[in-house]
Every structure is written in structure tokens, then in C-alpha cells.
Amino acid sequence: MVPPPLRLGDAYQPGVGQFDEMRASDGGLRPHWQYLIEALRELGPEGIDSRWQEARRLVRDNGVTYNIYGDPQGMSRPWELDPLPLLIRGEEWASLERGLIQRAELLNAILLDLYGSRTLIEKGLLPAELIDGFPGYLLPCHGAPMADDRPLVLYAADLTRDASGAWRVLGDRAQSPSGSGYALENRVVLSRVMPSLFRDSHVHRLAGFYRSVRRAMTRIAPRHGDHARVAVLTPGPRNEAYFEHAYLANYLGFNLVQGSDLSVRDGALWLRTLGRLERIDALLRRVDDVNCDPLELNEGSLLGVPGLLQAVRTGNLGVANALGSGVLEHPGLTAFLPALCEHLLGESLLLPHLRTWWCGQREARDFVIANLEGLVIKPAGNPVGQRCLFGAKLDAAQRDTLIAAIRREPHRYVAQEEVQPSTAPAYIQGALEPRPFVLRSFLVGEQEGYAVMPGGLSRIALDPETPMISNQLGGLGKDTWVLASEPERQETLIVSPDAKAPAVVQENEVSSRVADNLFWIGRYAERAEGLVRLLRIVIIQISERSSLADETDADGCLRLLLAALTRQTQSFPGFVGEGAAERLAQPVPEVLSLISDQTRAGTLPQTLQALGQAAWSVRERLSNDTWRVTNDIERRQRLLTQAPPRGLGRALDLLDPLITSLVAFSALTHENMTHNEGWHFLEAGRRLERGLHTASLLRSTLISVSPDFGESILVEAVLGVTDSLITYRRRYQAGTRVGAMLDLVLQDETNPRALAYQIARLSQLVDEMPGDSLSTRRTPAQRILLRLLAELRLAELDLLARPSEGGLRREALEGLLASVETSISALSDAITAQYFRHEEQPHHLIGQRSQASGQGALGVRTTAFGAAERGANGGRATALGAPGLGATGAGASGCLQGEAR
Numbered sequence: 001m002v003p004p005p006l007r008l009g010d011a012y013q014p015g016v017g018q019f020d021e022m023r024a025s026d027g028g029l030r031p032h033w034q035y036l037i038e039a040l041r042e043l044g045p046e047g048i049d050s051r052w053q054e055a056r057r058l059v060r061d062n063g064v065t066y067n068i069y070g071d072p073q074g075m076s077r078p079w080e081l082d083p084l085p086l087l088i089r090g091e092e093w094a095s096l097e098r099g100l101i102q103r104a105e106l107l108n109a110i111l112l113d114l115y116g117s118r119t120l121i122e123k124g125l126l127p128a129e130l131i132d133g134f135p136g137y138l139l140p141c142h143g144a145p146m147a148d149d150r151p152l153v154l155y156a157a158d159l160t161r162d163a164s165g166a167w168r169v170l171g172d173r174a175q176s177p178s179g180s181g182y183a184l185e186n187r188v189v190l191s192r193v194m195p196s197l198f199r200d201s202h203v204h205r206l207a208g209f210y211r212s213v214r215r216a217m218t219r220i221a222p223r224h225g226d227h228a229r230v231a232v233l234t235p236g237p238r239n240e241a242y243f244e245h246a247y248l249a250n251y252l253g254f255n256l257v258q259g260s261d262l263s264v265r266d267g268a269l270w271l272r273t274l275g276r277l278e279r280i281d282a283l284l285r286r287v288d289d290v291n292c293d294p295l296e297l298n299e300g301s302l303l304g305v306p307g308l309l310q311a312v313r314t315g316n317l318g319v320a321n322a323l324g325s326g327v328l329e330h331p332g333l334t335a336f337l338p339a340l341c342e343h344l345l346g347e348s349l350l351l352p353h354l355r356t357w358w359c360g361q362r363e364a365r366d367f368v369i370a371n372l373e374g375l376v377i378k379p380a381g382n383p384v385g386q387r388c389l390f391g392a393k394l395d396a397a398q399r400d401t402l403i404a405a406i407r408r409e410p411h412r413y414v415a416q417e418e419v420q421p422s423t424a425p426a427y428i429q430g431a432l433e434p435r436p437f438v439l440r441s442f443l444v445g446e447q448e449g450y451a452v453m454p455g456g457l458s459r460i461a462l463d464p465e466t467p468m469i470s471n472q473l474g475g476l477g478k479d480t481w482v483l484a485s486e487p488e489r490q491e492t493l494i495v496s497p498d499a500k501a502p503a504v505v506q507e508n509e510v511s512s513r514v515a516d517n518l519f520w521i522g523r524y525a526e527r528a529e530g531l532v533r534l535l536r537i538v539i540i541q542i543s544e545r546s547s548l549a550d551e552t553d554a555d556g557c558l559r560l561l562l563a564a565l566t567r568q569t570q571s572f573p574g575f576v577g578e579g580a581a582e583r584l585a586q587p588v589p590e591v592l593s594l595i596s597d598q599t600r601a602g603t604l605p606q607t608l609q610a611l612g613q614a615a616w617s618v619r620e621r622l623s624n625d626t627w628r629v630t631n632d633i634e635r636r637q638r639l640l641t642q643a644p645p646r647g648l649g650r651a652l653d654l655l656d657p658l659i660t661s662l663v664a665f666s667a668l669t670h671e672n673m674t675h676n677e678g679w680h681f682l683e684a685g686r687r688l689e690r691g692l693h694t695a696s697l698l699r700s701t702l703i704s705v706s707p708d709f710g711e712s713i714l715v716e717a718v719l720g721v722t723d724s725l726i727t728y729r730r731r732y733q734a735g736t737r738v739g740a741m742l743d744l745v746l747q748d749e750t751n752p753r754a755l756a757y758q759i760a761r762l763s764q765l766v767d768e769m770p771g772d773s774l775s776t777r778r779t780p781a782q783r784i785l786l787r788l789l790a791e792l793r794l795a796e797l798d799l800l801a802r803p804s805e806g807g808l809r810r811e812a813l814e815g816l817l818a819s820v821e822t823s824i825s826a827l828s829d830a831i832t833a834q835y836f837r838h839e840e841q842p843h844h845l846i847g848q849r850s851q852a853s854g855q856g857a858l859g860v861r862t863t864a865f866g867a868a869e870r871g872a873n874g875g876r877a878t879a880l881g882a883p884g885l886g887a888t889g890a891g892a893s894g895c896l897q898g899e900a901r
Helices: 031-061 090-114 128-132 180-193 195-200 207-220 242-252 308-313 325-329 331-345 362-370 396-408 512-547 551-569 580-585 588-596 604-617 624-642 648-671 677-702 712-721 725-731 738-745 755-768 780-794 797-801 811-836
Strands: 086-089 154-161 167-173 230-233 255-257 262-265 268-273 276-280 282-285 318-320 356-358 375-379 413-417 423-428 431-446 449-452 457-460 476-483
Touching: 031 086, 031 180, 031 195, 031 624, 086 090, 090 154, 090 167, 090 325, 090 331, 090 431, 090 449, 090 476, 128 331, 167 325, 167 331, 180 195, 180 242, 180 431, 180 457, 180 476, 207 242, 207 282, 207 318, 207 431, 207 449, 230 242, 242 255, 262 276, 262 308, 268 308, 268 512, 308 318, 325 331, 331 356, 331 413, 356 362, 362 396, 362 413, 423 457, 423 476, 512 551, 512 588, 512 604, 512 648, 512 677, 512 712, 512 811, 551 580, 551 588, 551 677, 551 712, 588 604, 588 624, 588 648, 604 624, 624 648, 648 677, 677 712, 677 738, 677 755, 677 811, 712 725, 712 738, 725 738, 738 797, 755 780, 755 811, 780 811, 797 811
Parallel strands: 086 476, 230 255, 230 282, 282 318
Antiparallel strands: 154 167, 154 431, 262 268, 268 276, 356 413, 375 413, 423 431, 431 449, 431 457, 457 476
């Protein structure tokens, strides 16, 4: 008799001596897992796989990334999500909540004491060496005001279960715990791919927690209420968890800022916006506290704001979490928590943690040295290059070295018991398999106490034997479902119509950095589109010239188009410099290089990469639809570089859909973005670049008049590049003439592709940009545009189209186009000087701004990306846990009892 086929989960076998979330010790399914598993069995492998693929698509389309340093995908590495949630019974969660709230209250009280009266040290409840010798204790922060007596605004605990199933704390995250944004995105994705299962499981919602976060940030602001301005401080786009920073800023309605966007003046924190500085009342930081103020804390930091601590001292700024809260992450502090809980709260510690020994105490040190085999040793403060060590895995020499280090500097070492982590089911290659996991639970301090997120961020290790669970090591994220006994009411952060809130709330201000990036997004997008259009026409001309009746005309037209290609990309010598004759005779290799070579400046891949970097820098400003198109552009860029086309036919196949994506990006930024200050700069960048491209194209193709070939093919090619051929044929029926083309492409202000249209549109945009309301004088940008627009409107087309004496050059046209290119370059410099490099003065003190020169019109902007944006602790690892997310993201390595944020 043939045995029945195995159903999903039948072969699931947890490890011996480990607690498993899904299967009880007798091998049966736990009751609260039965509905989920039965539903998945009904879906079958194909149904589960299709939903998993849909989840991956949503993650990719939504731009959910987690950067791993050194990974070839860089900032584009997708977040990895397991389609199977972690289930926790509501009654069990209620008990866990009480323990988490007590722990948060205890740590908050300790933080208040350590930066205040220090009575815990005076009474001997905490050794002075434990605190004062720890890098996370910041002496300059002592005595700084603590907002609302709850400086630990946000707190997270990393949890797992012991063999008996009891929850135990692996580590406390108190600086600025990361991961809540990924937890929210996990929920969004999973609830979309399995909507009925999510609904019928009665899962607790997460929106209420984020409302509490919003209220907490408003509460710590010196100016309470609707006028309080809150910002999220990020290390920058290169940080591994930058997606989360942008995601939370968007979701909570806060500004996303970098240190370079901010300035401290008159004892307050100001955001550099366009033309003025705006007051920031509260800061939700994602930068390690020691890096927040290079003036008083870490003078080498490029991530913070000089004077930030002074703004806190004067009471003009609230910071979450309070600067110096990193001291609570000292692993040795855990050993003293039970006694501190009795002293400060008058009750026993509800939520147990791993047994811990701080080697600064003689008795503990002797125990650790005698029992190294069963312990995990962690350097307090995690000095660079040091990781936690498993005593059982050390050889004799390593063991002796470690013991000598502990004896030499005992206060720097902490030991914890080594635990066997609990497991949870993961969907791996069509089957359910047990994997070690850790749950990071999040809390936020409100006026009446701490509120716990119903769920959190669960992480699993792909390797069942690994002692490390870390994003940087390739773990998977899991949504965490806390199951209610009845259906949950759907919640949202949108204000209820009955709520007492203003009908109109001020939109987030646009900082100079954001405006600068939006300006260059417009330029790069248009530069890429113009280049693709020119490349397509060039490829068509190369492919068709042998089939034309008059090859001389085709060769002459192609020669000028190729020269235009080199000038537009600035890829000299190309088709106009040394060796040009050779490349003109065999143009295909050079053209393919411009299409696929990412190492050359000015090529299509480099332009697309610059567009992606600029877009990533303002991730929070782009809609989901726009971001999907951005991802599609990036995917097509990878196709160009990873599988370079070997022939023109394949190149054309790659360029055609790329132009569609670029046009879609243009349409979405026009239709989906509010036409506010930021959009004005994006649109200005686009119009400026299109005007420059058109002027350069006309100057490269129409100035020289060769008697050797007719110009009909050339005129038609230029009309094709400018996407004006259909309009030309409908409007002008007397053949292809240079004068008629100039009327349409140069001077027609109703043609969105015409040069005059770009200048007229730029004039409107510049007039609507923020300026000094007290000044009646035109700005340099306005004067440039006024002169340029008049010059174009007054130009005589017959004179421009007519060759000069000798009949070889159109000198009048050359002079006009040279003037246009120079003016557009000056316009770019004027906008840069006025808006992106203004003096740091509050709005009531604004004076004459610096007129420093900006980028040239054809210059490629450099972005201040670098290792500094990762944060000082960006390379730290996580605990057994820890999901691999630090104050600035996850670390590169870690251990089961690890030391990350």
C-alpha cells in the first residue's frame, strides 16, 4: 500500500531540548497555529509559492531595502521576508507586555539617576567603574534636562524563549532602537498577500503604536501642540537602514533630515529650508548619541550638528532618545537589574534575562575564568575589531589570551550564559523547517506610561546551527501576529473628522539638501531621456544608411549626430577628438560603450546611476508608484551593464522600454507630487537640462553647412530626437526645411520640446520659487531668464537659417545657441548660489546670501556619500539574537548573546 503524501508541516521536526513555537513537546500542533497551517495546506505549494513571489514583488516595488556593506547590490539589496508569520496568543502577550513595561520603567529610572543625582552609585547599587568606564556614558550630558521625566522615549527588547518556553531578554536597545519600520512594512506586505487569512486570524493592529509615537514626540517638544515641528535625524542614504528612516518619516509625517541640514543658533535647532531657517522642536534620532554633536561629544563625527547638546540644555529641543541613553546598553548592567528593580520600583523583575557576570567584580571574574567553556564573553563597549567570543570554541592559546585580557582590564568584559535558542517555522524551499529566531519588541513612553507594539520585528537565521542572527548575515524577517479573541477594528494614522485638529496642517518644509537633490533628479532624468532619444536615432541611422539611395547624405547626417552624441555626454575624445576618424568609420563599439560602460563618465549607465542615487537621497518625497518606476529604471540599468548588448539590434531592444520608464518617471513626478517648493526645483532641473540638450543638439548639427549632402535627412533626425516629427509633418507640408524646424524646435513656446518653451517655463518656475518678500529687485536667475527669453523671442528665423558669407556656417544661429548655453550654465550657478548655499541665519535675520559658484550646466554633481554616513556603530553585530538592527541599523556580525543596537 502506497503511503499518503506528506502534508505541509508533517516533516517538521524541532531540535531536541529546544522550545518550538509551532509544535509542542508531544509533537502536536499548538492550538493557535492550527488555523494557519490548515489554511496553508489548502493553498498547497503552488499557492504558497505564488504568494511568496507576490510578497517579494511588493518588497521590490516598494523599495524596501537593507544595505549590506560590500554587497554588489549596495543600496538596492531587497529586504528578505519569510511569508510565514510568527503567532503569539493574546493572553500570553498580555503577560509579556507587563514584563516589558516594567523593564522600560526600570531602565528609564536608571537613566534619570545616572545623568542626575547618581544615588545608585552613591549607595553602591551600581559600581562607578561599570558606568564611568563605559564609552556609552557621556559625561557632557550629565545634568542636561530630561524631557517630561521620560528620557527613554523609545525602547526595544530582544527576546527568545528558553527550553521551558519562558520568554527571556537577550538585550536592551535604548539609544534609538531600529526595526519598527521594517515590522510595519512586513505587516503591510503580508496582509496584502494573505488578506483573508490575516483578517480571520484577528491580528492586533499596529497603527495605534505609531499614533503613540507621534504623541510622544509632540510631548517632548518645548512647543507643544500642532505647531511643534518634529524631524527624523538620519545618518544618510548609505546607512543600511535608510529605507526605514525614510519610511517612518513619511508614515509619521515628520521631516527627514541629515546633520548637514541643521544648524544651532541662539540656543535652538534650525532646519535649513529654502531662503530661511525653520525651528525644529523635537528630534527622533537614528544617529548614535556620541555622533550627534561634534562640538562636545565626538569631534570626528560628520553626522551630527555642532551645538546640539547645548540646544537640549537650554530647553529648546527635545531628543528621543535622550543623548547618553546608550549607557543602558552596557551588557554588564543586566547583572544588577534585579536588585535595582527592587530598589527603584519596589517589586521583583518580571521578565528574566540571561544570567550575566561583570568581570569588574572579583567574585564574578573568578567565576568567569573558571567556567569559560559554558559562557559567552563580550567586550563592554564593543571596541572596533572585537566580537563576542564563545568560550567552548576557543583553543588553549586563545583561551589564555582572553584570560590575560580579562585580568588586565576586567571592567571591560562581561560574560553571559550560553543558551539554546527557541525555534519558529520558516518556509524554505517548499517546506516548513525550524529555525532559531529572535523577537524585537518595541515600546514608546506616553504621558501615563509605556505602550507596547502588539507584535514586533521577528528575525530568523537561515542556518539552523548559527550562533548569529543578523541582517548583515542574510537572515529573514517575519511578521509577528498577536492573536486577539475577536476581530480588530481597522486603524489608521489619518486624523478622524471628529478629532480636534486643524483643517490644514503645514506641509513639511523642503531643506536646501532636499531641494538640491530634487533639482538634480530633474536634471539626471532629462539627461538620461535625451541621451536615450539621441542614441536611438543614431542606431537607426547606422542601421539604415546602407539601404538609403544616397549614402553621402546618410554619412554626413550620421557624422553630425555622432558628434552631438559626444558633446552631450562629454565623453571626449569620442567622435570629435583625437582618433575620431577611426571611430567615425567604425562607430558601433563607441556607441555600445556609451550604452553599457558604467566606468566612463557621461555614459547612460552612469547617468542612470546618478539619478538613482539622487532619488534614494529623497526617498521620503517620492510616491510608491514613482518608486516602482525608479526600481524599474534601475533594473534596466543593470541589464545594460551586466549583460552588455553586443549588437545594435539588442541595444535598441533595451533602449525602447527604458525610454518608456523614463517618461513614466517624468509623468509621475509631475502628476503625483504636490507642486510645492520641492517640486519647483525638480521641474526647473528638468527644464534646464532639456533646454541645454536642445541647444547643444542644434549647435552640433545645424551650424556647419556642407555642400556635399542635403539636409533633409538631418532635419528629420533632429526632429526625431526632439520628439517633434509628427507635429512638424502636420504643421509644415513643404518638405523638411531648417527654417521651419527652427520655428518648431527653437522658438515655439507651445511645443514642450522647444527651447523657448523651456526658458519660458523656467521663468515661471523661478518667479514662484521662495524669495525675500522685502526685496523688489530681480534675482540673478530672474535677470538671466528675462534676457534669454527676450533674445529668443526677438530672434529672426530667416537670419538664423541662412548661411553666412561663404555658405559654410550659420554664424547667427551659432552665436544665439552659444549665448543660450552660456546663459543656462549661469542660471544653474545662480539657482545653486541662491538656494543651495545660503547663509545659516534664522528667517528674521536673513541677509545677502553668498553667490558662490555652483555646478556648471553640464557638470556631474558629486554627492556627499561615504562611509561616514554609516554611523560609528554601523558595523556592529547583534545578539542571539538581535535582529541585526542597530541605532543606525544592523551590524556586520554578532553572536547569540550579541552586542548590537
